[in-house]
Amino acid sequence: MRVVTLGYQTWGHRTLSAVLGTDHEVALAVTHPASDHPYEQMWADSVEDLARANGVPVHVATRADQELIDAVVAAEPDLIVANNWRTWLPREIYDAPTHGTLNIHDSLLPRYAGFSPILWALLNRESHVGVTVHRMDEGLDTGPIVAQQAVPVGPTSTTTELVLATMDLIEPLVVRSLSDLAAGTLRETVQAPASMTYFHKRSDLESRIDFTSSADDIELLVRAQSDPYPNAHFTFRGAHVRVLKAHVSTGRFGGTPGRVTVPYEGGVAVVCGSSRTSPDAAIVFETLRLEDGSEVSATDFFGTRGGYIDLG
Known part of the structure; x- marks a missing residue:
């Protein structure tokens, strides 16, 4: 033919x-x-x-x-x-x-x-x-x-x-x-x-992490937006941060979604989920990419800084 x-x-x-x-x-x-x-x-x-x-x-x-x-x-x-x-x-x-x-x-x-x-x-x-x-x-x-x-x-x-x-x-x-x-x-x-x-095609808006979602959903989003695709991302104190590696915590964390908490299991645990009162699994960020393209550990990026990730 x-x-x-x-x-x-x-x-x-x-x-x-x-x-x-x-x-x-x-x-x-x-x-x-x-x-x-x-x-x-x-x-x-x-x-x-x-x-x-x-x-x-x-x-x-x-x-x-x-x-x-x-x-x-x-x-x-x-x-x-x-x-x-x-x-x-x-x-x-x-x-x-x-x-x-x-x-x-x-x-x-x-x-x-x-x-x-x-x-x-x-x-x-x-x-x-x-x-x-x-x-x-x-x-x-x-x-x-x-x-x-x-x-x-x-x-x-x-x-x-x-x-x-x-x-x-x-x-x-x-x-x-x-x-x-x-x-x-x-x-x-x-x-x-x-x-x-x-x-339909996914856009940057859909790659933004919603911390009212479960840790399982956020970890899945990180895997779905793996390199070389645009990564899942969040904004913290004005910095646009992309997530390269994360996992679901074995322990449970309570509080406000988006709250950066403590170093945990090789990364930093961030509260997520829809409830402010019932403890649930956190998302543990391990490796991040900054706006200049550099890759850093979450523990180095957050350091001793607590606070809230921008949910807006």
Whole structure:
């Protein structure tokens, strides 16, 4: 088959690499231009560089304009495989090939359609995350599922660890899907609309620690916002502080949420939870990152300073 790939960053790179490893011809690789946006510099393996190194024609575009439509049609693809193409695709593109378009999405559809699926799944304490190959249609991640694989979420898993684990699923799933399609054995499962869940992009506001939440929830937020993603953070005496490592205290602490208390279990315990009277587990901050990028222990940062973390 003649295959066109659409993709960006490491997800697109893994997808192109998978197709290059098959007997199918890559007629065109479409990707976005390099960017200095912090998010787009994460997991930034270049689709363009991989394509050019393998003699594959490249089309670089920011969106699906007429020039891109013309380039895809001119490539006369039998199939498009897309992964992390970041703008809307019109029917003129995804329906152009004989066999349509397969999209790769990093969740176990029909759950977690949309954005930041692994981060949301971890925050929601899902037991597994994964990758789904589905046919592209006019909806967002709504087309029939053709392949899917899961990986377990462990008790200390971070978003970063789960992203890397799901990236390793891309190539075998793409290879299997292309093989099944070429053999005429590809099976499709229509997604039930009632089973679908959709999530939006997370913002800085949602990374701010709410100390009226439980210690378990705060510790989970720290793992969900692991490097290189924007970290969970708080403000203390005017300083913007990001949390790199924390754990739930074994002892219980009472008082006002956000109150910095004492050195405890290798860090500093901060009161959290919704009650001011019933003692509960505290969040113990261990390693912090300051505004200048330096990393410090929580005991060094707080020193002998007590007080209240800004809850506003």
